[in-house]
Amino acid sequence: MSATTHALHLDRFEAVKAGLPGDGRARADALARYAKLGVPTSKLEAWHFTSLKPLDEAALAPSDAKVAVTAASVAAHALSTSHAHHQLVFVDGRFRADLSRIGTVPQGVVLVAWSASKALPKDLLAEAADAGAMRALNAAYAADGAILQVPAGIALPAPVHLIFLGASGAAHARNRITMGEGASATVLETYAGTGRYWTNAVTDISVAAGATLKHLKLQIESGEAFHTAATAAQVAAKGVFDSFVLSIGGKLARNEIDAVLTGEGGNVKLEGAYLARDRQHIDNTTTIDHAVAHCDSEERYRGVLDDHAYAAFQGRIVVRPDAQKTNAHQLNENLLLSDRAEIGSKPELEIHADDVKCGHGAAAGEIDEQALFYLRARGLGEAQARGMLIEAFVSELIDGIADEAIRDRFMAAVGGWLYDAQGARRAA
């Protein structure tokens, strides 16, 4: 039997486990759970649109993280240095102090990589009983990741930028963000790399009462890479979890977000944009769980699909029986640039309370011919006019990002998708 990613991960564990930090028992349990679950297949509701077969066949073993990465390849993904920010770089899932810059933070704030930390949180590898296979595999193999703890009442002034570069094999980074009561912070995760590799990341977030976390993600992996990432957020009373995922790279990418509103007055906003071409497959699967009353959630994703690209959007919204006065709205809009591009869009509303306002919508359309003619009638070339309309479609969401450096970075990434370095539109 030829090696598969799955088999390689089962085989290598014994050899590497001694070198992995934290609770060994938890890791072994996680691997056993993963072995039992197996690679998710499209028979599972949550994986309805996405097959991981290409990932399994790619035969990627856990990375030994011995690749050389230069400061220059990090700089390409860094935020503009004219805006203060903290930068933590991970290569194949391991922290690289030499490429990182952590500035001074307010007293009590912890911003550190596992491998540089003296005391890891005990429950770092903890998994819910019903957690999926990819999370379990991450728990078994996670070697490093970022830890951010912002104590009650503290506002972290500069954003935190976590950069994950992939180069070989499989990397299982695991991050933990803990926001104390009334605390606030902005965190950007960038995922990029070169060649063929797999990123399987987990970010666990807890937002205490009255706290705000703005969580942004730029998935700009190499065109041969696989990306599966799970973000889980718990949001207490009057807490705010504000997420934006811009997904551009990867051969196969899956962004999973699970947000639970556990206290009244909480607010979850999930926004995202994805741009895909060639035979790229980009999956955004989200769950917002309104566990209690008087919470609001809003979800807006926009996609641009060219060539043979495929995008999946699954938006599950659960409103528990006690969650009266819930406001939950979801919208997924797609711009199809080719008639071979495809979108699988599936809202799932499970509403068990009666006094709620919930709505959802999905749309797929082409470039507005009238708008295109209007621009061309003013002298803009067809390619430029199309580019302008595509950019406008996603910039309407990106414009809402409060942090200027991150907003600029996102627009630059969109520009990089549309135009090559010479400013010419990339072929459709």
Place this chain on the structure above:
Amino acid sequence: MLEIKNLHVEVDGKEILHGIDLSLAAGEVHAVMGPNGSGKSTLAYVLAGRDGYDITKGEVLFQGKNLAEMSPEERAREGVFLGFQYPVEIPGVSGLSFLKAAVNEVRKHRGIKELDAIEFLKFVRAKLKMLEMGDDLLKRPINVGFSGGEKKRVEVLQMAVLEPRLAIMDETDSGLDIDALKIVSSGINALRGLDRSMLLITHYQRLLGYVVPDKVHILSGGRIVRSGGKELALELEEKGYAVLGADAA
């Protein structure tokens, strides 16, 4: 400047214009009037090069060049401007950045140095002043949420900024209040010149009271049924189209 000869135009396989002849000399302003559905906007679109408006017979020469062979953007760069009857809303594209890109495409085509952001702002401010407008509309996405009159004023502003050789203004006066009509008219008058021709499509004599045309054409049922001097518009206002024997064919 513009020479339309026996122009037949089909839209979706249906002939809408049945042989238009119209000749507009440099510096002239002609008005095109006519009942709803008579083909005025069709004429405007075909001049600007909209997809789906097929010339099946006849030809259009602009400065001696065959317009049919040019893409919409080439026409615009050569100096054709269409002020839309229904300007399109384009969310996410700011009016300023769009207009700057447009101006620079035209300048590039004409071999003039492109304007940088500061030069462009200065240039636009002068035009805004001429049309007694603020820059607030230009900072917003193109036409999004503009009132009917605001859209029309921005069309005129775009014309002023792009400095075309042929301006086709499709019902630019509809939806303007009395003060705006005066301002827009004086703007249009200021832009009249020996090297600029205009085709003003309108339903109302009111505009032509301010912008006095050299000629008036009446389009009905896809044909020009009468042409005459500026008095024709007055006559029309008094008697309506039926009296002219120009009821929709």
